[in-house]
Amino acid sequence: MARTGRRQFLGGLLAAGLIPKPTWADVGSPVFLSAAATPDGSYVLCGIDAALDVRFQIPLPTRGHAAAAHPSQPEAVAFARRPGTFAIIIDCITGVEKARIDSPMGRHFYGHGTFSSDGSLLFTTENDYEAGRGLIGVWDAQNGFARIDEWDSGGVGPHDIKRLPGTDMLVVANGGIYTHPETGRTKLNIPTMAPNLAYIEDGTVAEIASLPADMHKNSIRHLAVGPEGQVAFGMQWQGDGPVATLVGIHQMGQPVRLMTANANDLRAMQGYVGSIVLSSDGHTIAVTSPRGGFVQEYSVGVGALSKSSAIPDVCGAAVLGQSIFVSAGTGEIGPLNTGGPTLQRQMNVQWDNHLIPISTA
Template structure:
C-alpha cells in the first residue's frame, strides 16, 4: 500500500471519529429571528426559550424568516420578499457557507424548509412576471448547489413546510399576482389561493381551496402539529369592513375548517395575520397582527379562546413546556403569552421582524 493512500485512509478514519457538531454547540437556541438593530444594521439572532440572545449574525439587508437544519447548526436566512438572497450560515462561527441566488427572473419569497434527512433545502420562489409559484431544490450535502425546481401549484407561494416525519411538502399559495417592480396586486378580482400538498418530486397530492366568497383571503403562513394537523394564517385583500376569519385548520383527507373569532376581534385584526404557531402541547394555536396590534389564541379544534393587545406584535412561537407562546414585537420586546396574559421576558435594542422560527 502506498504511503499516500495510508495517509488518506488514516485521515478519513480520523475525520469520521471526530464528534459531529449540533445545535447545542451553537448555544442550544430555541428560536431564530431576524431584526433591525438600533444602528440600522440587520441581523439574524439565535434566541433561548427565555429570549436571551445566544448569537447574532449580520445580514446584508432586511431578513424575513429562516429555517434551521434538522441536525447541523446551520440556518438559512431569507431576504424580505421579494428577495434575491438566502444565506446559509454556520451558527457557531457566523461564517456564511453559501449565498443562494434564484435563477434569472425569479424571486425568493421569504421561506424555506429542509427535507427530513437535511439533504435538500426547498425554497419558496416565484417568477417575477406573472407570479407563478416555484419550489427551488438545493443540495445541502454539496455546497447547496441548485438541483432543480418544480411548480408550487399556485400563484404567489409564500410559506412552505414539511409534514412532520415525512418529506411531504405543504405550500401556502397566496394567490396574488404582483407587479415585479413595486408589488402592486394585479389580480384581486380573480385570486385563487390554495393550500397544496406536494411530494418531494413535486407531484400534487392534495389541494385545499377556500369558498368563492373568501377567494380574496390570501393563505400566507403555516404551523404544523406533530400529528400532521396544519394551521394556516391568512391576509384579507377584500372589503375592509367585512369581518372574515384569518385562521384555518386542515388535515389531509378532511374538509378545511375556518375559525371565526367574535366580530369585534376579527375587525381588530385589520384583515392581517402575520405569523402563526401551535403551543408546545399542540392544544392551542395563535395568530398575530402587527397592523391590528393583536394576538389571538384558539383551541386546536377551532374555538376562539382570547385576544390580547400588543402594538406591532408579529413573531410567535411555542413557549417552553406544554402551554403558552413566545411573541416578539417591533419595540424589541420578547414576552410569554399564557392563561395569565402577556408577561415580558426581556427587551432588546432592536426591532424584531415578522417571524420567530423554532429550532428543532
Template sequence: MTTRRGFLVGLAAAGLTPRASWADAGAPAFLSAGRAADGSYNLYGLDTDGRPLFQLPIPDRGHAAAAHPERAEAVAFARRPGRFALVLNCVSGAEIARLTAPEGRHFYGHGAFDAEGRTLFTTENDYEAGQGRIGLWDASAGYRRIGEFGSGGVGPHDIRLMPDGKSLVVANGGVETHPDTGRVKLNLPVMQPNLSYLSLSGEVLEVAHMPPEHRMNSIRHLDLRADGLVAIAMQWQGEASDLRPVLGLHRRGAPPIAVTGSEAEMRAMNGYGGSVIFYDGSRRVAVSSPRGGLVQLSDVATGRITGGVAITDVCGLGVTGGALVASSGSGVFTRVGGEVAGRSAIAWDNHLVAVNGG
C-alpha cells in the same frame, strides 16, 4: 486540561473538524431576523427568554429562516420580494453559501429542509409566468441547486415538511407580484389562494381552497400538528369593510374550516394574520396581527376564538417549555398572557423559527 475549543482546533489542523451542532451555537430555542439599534440587519439565535446568543449580519431586512435539523446552519431569507438567501454557520459566523434565484425569479421569504437535512426547499416566484415554483438545493454539496417543481399555485409563501417526512405543504397566497412593482398586488380581481400538498419529488397530492367567499383571503403562514392538522394564517385583500377571519384549519381529505368568533373579535385582527402556532399540547392555536396589535387565541376542537392578548406590533410566535411566547417590532419578547421576558433595542421581524436540532 484539554478544552473543547482546543480539541476542535486540533481536529481542524488535522482536517477532521466535525460539523458543529446547535449545542455548539449555544443551543438556541429560536431564530429571528431583526434590526439593531444602529440600523443594521441581523439574524439572531435566541434563548427561551428572547436573549440573543449570537447575531449574524444579513444584507437587508429579513423575514424568516430555515434551521438545519442537525447542523448549526441557518438559511436567512430576505423579506419578499427578495433576492438573497444566505446559508450561515451559526458557530463561526461564516457564510457557507449564497443562494441565487434563477433568472426571472425571486424568493418569497421561507424555506424548509427534508427530515435528514439533505435537501432545502425554497418558495419562489416565476414572475414572468406568474406561477409559483419550489427550488431544490443540495445541502450536502454546498447548497448547489439541483432542481425545481411547481408549487401548485400562485405566490407560494410559507412551506413546511409534513409530519410523515414524505410530503410538503405550501401556502400559495394567490397574489401575483413583480420586482419592477415591488409589493404591488397585480391580480387581486382573479386571485385564487390555495393550500397545496406535494411529494418531495413535486407530485401534487392534494389542493385545498377556502370557500368562494374567502377567495381574497391570501393564505400566507402555516403551522403543523403531529397528526397532520395544518393551521393557516391569512391576510384579507378585499374591502376593509368586509369581514373575514384570518385563521383556518385543514386536514387532508376534508375541506378547510375558518376559525371564527364575534364580529368584534374578527375585526380586531384588522384582516391580517402574521404568524400562527399550535400550543397547549396542540389543543389550542394562536395567530398574531401586527396591524391589530393582538395575539388571538382559539380552541382547535370548537374552531372558535377564546380570547386575545394585546401586544404592540406583535408578529413572531413560538412555544417553549409549554408556554406561548411572542416577539414584536418594538423589541418585546414576552410570554403571552404573562410577564415580559425580555425587552431590547432590536426590532424583531416577522417570525420566531424553532430550532429543534442539535
C-alpha cells in the same frame, strides 16, 4: 472565552478534523431563530435559547424575513425580506457565510424555506413572475446548495412552506396573489385570486385544499404544523368589506375548517395575520397582527376565538414545550401564558416578522 472567540476556536478545530461534527449545542442550544434590527440600523440573525438569552448574533447584509434551521447542524438560512432574490447560508459557529443562493433569472423568493427531514435538501418558495406561477426551488445542501430542481407549487404566490412531521411531505401556503417586479409589491390579480394549501411530495402535488368561493380574496400566507399533521393557516384579507375569518385548520383528506370570531375582534386584526402557531397538544392556534397590535388565541375543538391580548407591534410566534412564545418590533419577547400586555424580556433590538423554532428531533 467570548462567544465570538469561542466560535472561531471551534471553527478552527472543526477545520482541522479534531472535533466531531458540530450540533446546535455547540452554539448554546438555541431554540429559536429571528432576524432583527439593531439600534445602529444594521440587521442581524439571532439565536435565542430557552431562557430568552441571545446565544449568537450574526450580521446580515440587509433586512431579513424568515429563516430555516438545519435539523441537526448549527446552520441557518436567512432569507431577505420579500420579494428578495437571495438567501445566505450561515455557519452559526463561526458566523461566516458559507454559501449564497440566488433566485434564477425571472424569479424571486418569498422569504421562506424549509429543509428536508435529513437536512440534505433545502426547499424555497418562489415566484416565476413572467409565467405568473408559483414554484418550489430544490437546493442540494450537501453540495454547496446547488440548485438541482424546481417544482410547481400548486398555485400562485407561494409564501410559507413547512414539512409535515416525520415525513418529507411539504405543505405550501399559495397566497393566490400575483406580483411583478416592474410594479413592486402591487397586487395584480385581486379579482381572480385563488389561494390554496398544496401538499407536495417529491415534486408531485398530492392534494390541494381550497377556500370557499366567497373567501377567494383571503390570501393564505402563514402556516403552523401540529404533531399529527394538522396544518393551521393564517390569512390576509384583500377584499373591500369586512372579513369573515382570518384563521383555519386542515388535515390531509379532510375538509378545511375555518375558525370564527366576532366582528370587533376580526376588525382589531386589520385583516392581517403576521404569524401563526399551533400549540404542542394541537388544541390552540395563536395568530399575531403587527398592524392591529393583537395576539388572538383560538380553540381548535370549539372552532372559535377564546382570548385576545393587546401587544404593540407583535408578529413572531413559535411554540416551545407547552408554551407559545411571541416577539415584537418593540424588542419584547416571551411566553403568552405570563399574561398581561408586557412580555417577559425586553431586548435592545427590533424583532422582525418571524420567530423560527429550531427542531433537533
